[in-house]
Amino acid sequence: MNLRIRNNLKFLFLIFSGLLFSQIISFFEILNSNKELFLKSKALLNETYFFFTPSHGVSDSLLKYSTAFFGSISITFTSGIFLTFSGLLAALIYIKSIKKNFLLSLLIFLYLILIFFLKSLFFFAAVPALIFFLTIKLKPELKTDLNFIFTVILIFASGFLYKGEAIFSDIRDKVLLNNKAGIIINNFYYNYTMYPAELIKPLNAKKLKLCKLTGFNNNEKKRLEKILLNLNFFTVKKKSPHIDLYLEKNNNKLQLISSGKKFYIENTFSKKIFNEIIEKISYKTDSKLFFRKITIAGLFMLPFLFLYFIWFSLKTLFSYFLSYNKASFFSSILLLITIIYFFSPILYTPEINRINLSQKINSPKKLIRLQALKYAFSNKIYIENLSNHLDSDFIPEISWAILNLKVKTSDDLNIIFKKTKSKYINIRYKAYQKIGGVSGIFEKQVYKFLKQNYPNIKNWYVQWYAYTYTKKIIH
The missing domain is CATH 3.40.50 (Rossmann fold)
Structure with missing residues (x-):
């Protein structure tokens, strides 16, 4: 086997081992956290004067092993990634160090100080320690590929310089919710990351x-x-x-x-x-600050790891009929072209103002219609007819049309009520957000609807969103 490929496989094995170990440990962490949430939910639901709580329809699902397993994936691919690469990097530094005894003593000292201030000791101590010793045993060689590094820097720098933090919501609306595979990823996020987050929140x-x-x-x-x-x-x-x-x-x-x-x-x-x-x-009383910090750090590392996996797969394929340098170069170029193709909608933002709004909102291009609806909502501009947008097959367009809909009649309100039953999570929680803004003569109708339907919401995020926006009506 080619020495470069063998070396790369060592790195993949180390990363896989770290993520697998993180998944096993975080599964039990989430299982315990879910049990506490369940007992807390039951204690609350036993208080008969609470008709509406953020846990009405979801508490029973918290005890399922599948709920803990899928929830722990979000911890594995954030904190687990960071801890895995921390152990890997520490080991590589140790391997390259001349004064190994001094460096090992320093690493152990810093390691003990770190875990002294943490409560989730086993998770934070075990993962980097395992990867550290595995890396020393396997002794992989770290060889930097400038083609890949340059490609990744170019992709992310251009994206963030152009869009800033808004890139995350644009990725959801313009990329994930624009195709079936992306919708699956989006649904996984809303189904399985809200309740694990309770583990690390202040x-x-x-x-x-x-x-x-x-x-x-x-x-x-x-x-x-x-x-x-x-x-x-x-x-x-x-x-x-x-x-x-x-x-x-x-x-x-x-x-x-x-x-x-x-x-x-x-x-x-x-x-x-x-x-x-x-x-x-x-x-x-916040004992999870460090946990949150490494979760965020791991979240930012995840796209790079994903891109590396794609690049490594392409490079391995090309290396069968090209030299290593050419395989590396062409896989980087192909990766760049692919990313630009999929993420080009994010970089394109049409100019919309009050003068051209009516034209843009009826554009044949759905991304332009979406941008126009967002502009109308943020500037509180009334849109007369939203029926085409509400019947669209583009999830973000429906969501923003709901927020723009002005409730003037019971028929308007019934449209929103119907959207709370949508099969798409994003549409459901936006519908409840809109319901929370309804006032005046429709409040009794809204209260009756909530009392009948709110306890039956089975998604943690949708139920919390519904509670947040409607609690002034229901309490």
Whole structure:
């Protein structure tokens, strides 16, 4: 076997081993997190005065092994990637180092300091350690291919310089939701990444939080419950081992207890003060900051890994009938052309203004219609007839048409109600967002619809989106 190919296969084996080990560990992490979410959901649903919660229709699915398995994939391909490459890089530095004893001592020292400050010790300690020792055993040679590096830098630099952070939403709307394979990836994201995210969120960002009040009279409880509900804390009357915040009245002070830590504020009903103290508590009790940091780092590494896999496959294929340098060059060129072809819609943004809006919104090109609908929504421009857009086969176009629809009659409202039953997740959650903005004479009709349909929502993200936008109606 060609030495270069054998060396590359070593790297692929190391990466695969790291991801597999990450998947196994994160599966059990998510399984435990899901169990806690389930018990918290049940504790909340047992409170009969809560008719609408962010966990009405999804709590039972949290105990399934398949839910934990697919949810852990999101951890594997973010944090797992970062930890795998951290162990790989540390080992490569060690192999190349002249003063191996000193470097090994330094790496062990830094390693021990790192895990000392972490609570998920096994996950963060085991993955890089395994890859470190596997890499030392296999001793792969790191050979930089400038063709690939130049190609990747060119692709990402041009994209981010042109679009900035908006590139992520454009990838979803213009690339993923523009083809069947992309829709599958999009659905996987919305089905299996929302609840695992609860594992690494600080207190103020968690979707489902329980609070127990002690020492308050009925009037004080009602006022506090309203304040806390705006911060997404559900006050429960019954005892539960999964309470996120205990709030006790102690003379003229309020004592707040979270994760065993106590905080004190003056006896108050100020929304501003409660916002500030919850932010402080969240910061002081946050044990998952590092977890989130490496998750984000891994998320940014994922596209590079995906591109490398494509490039490596092309290069291996070309190397059967071309020299190594030519195979590397042509695979890089082909990769660049392919990426430009698929991502060219992102780089193209038509100029839309109030003068040409009516023309653009009826364009035969769906991406131009989409951009026109976004422009109309952001500038609060009323569109008279949206029927063609609502009946489109392009998911983002339907979603933005829903947001642009002005509810003037019961028929308009029924159109939105119907869209909440769409087979597409993106359309469903946008429909609930629109329902949350309905007011006036239609509120009773909306409340009746929500009471009948809200508990039956089976998607975690859609139910949370629905709750967020409609809680002022349902509570």
